[in-house]
Amino acid sequence: MEPVSRPEWPADDGAGEAELFFQRCSWCRTTTIRRLLCPACWSTDLVAERSEGVGVVAPRRYGPTTPETVWPVRMREGFVVRCRVDGPPHAVRPGVRVRLAATAATITVPGGRIVRRDPVVRLCEEAALDGWTRGVG
Ligand SMILES: [Zn+2]
16 A cells, blocks of 8 residues: 655645635725725625735734734735745745635634634746736725
8 A cells, every 4th residue: 555645734735725706896806805895995795716826025014923924915906815835934025926825714723713823825936026016906
């Protein structure tokens, strides 16, 4: 019998496995995530869409209790989502491009408590850092 290895994440590194869904307002086209109301016009008419999974690390505004690896990421579609950034800490800073690597999940930890695991993104080192983020919003 061959030993069966179980990698923590799917071995295939493509964007095929990881998914991130956001919401787009049917009225004003504002994008958001995990909301019941549009933050711009308060409409409840939000439609779920799948993100391309590419974004840029945004300035961090979390308190000291947040893990060092957790950053807000502004996705190409315009919404900002809290993500765990998988990369060397010195390379992770606002303006760095990232790509979705693992889907957000809700997991039950021993003891029965339910916790939300933030989506995981990886640095796209080969990508240029300027371009489409400028002048948006
Ligand atoms: Zn709206």
